[in-house]
């Protein structure tokens with residue numbers, strides 16, 4: 001087959017040189033409600049790839065991006081106490097068009113210190129934010145429901161941050177239930193730029 005980025009012959013949809021050139025993640029940071037949010041790409045860098053989201057190719061692309069970013073993050077994730085385990089919860093991981101984008105990202109976190117939980121946090125509002133303004137989003141807030149789980153500390157996972165309102169509502173919901181959000185992870189932040197790079 002051909003690489004979808006450079007059109008050279010490749011054994012996968014994106015050839016290894018293009019993966020290295022375009023998909024090597026960085027780490028960007030931003031705070032929402034005093035909670036640290038880490039993202040791996042600037043939205044503009046991977047925008048064209050994310051447009052494939054609602055196709056079979058999108059499934060492959062999300063899996064690849066998840067491995068490169070969330071997977072790598074989880075493998076290097078170390079906690080001070082060896083027996084400490086964080087739960088990771090994806091925002092609204094009900095499958096749409098055959099699979100859930102946030103579930104794919106969340107699955108890639110599975111590791112010694114991260115227990116991946118599924119179908120915990122659901123948006124019951126029925127409203128789609130895609131392409132909508134901040135005013136619309138403020139007028140139509142998320143209505144999250146949270147299923148019970150045992151872990152106290154958790155990681156929240158989403159695919160793209162735009163206004164931050166979704167993470168903000170999710171953090172509030174989780175905290176109302178007496179849980180602690182250690183940090184949030186997303187694939188890309190629409191607002192991130194080079195100055196946001198770094199860990200702490």
Ligand SMILES: [Zn+2]
Pocket residue numbers: 003004005006007008010014015016017018019
């Ligand atoms: Zn290529």
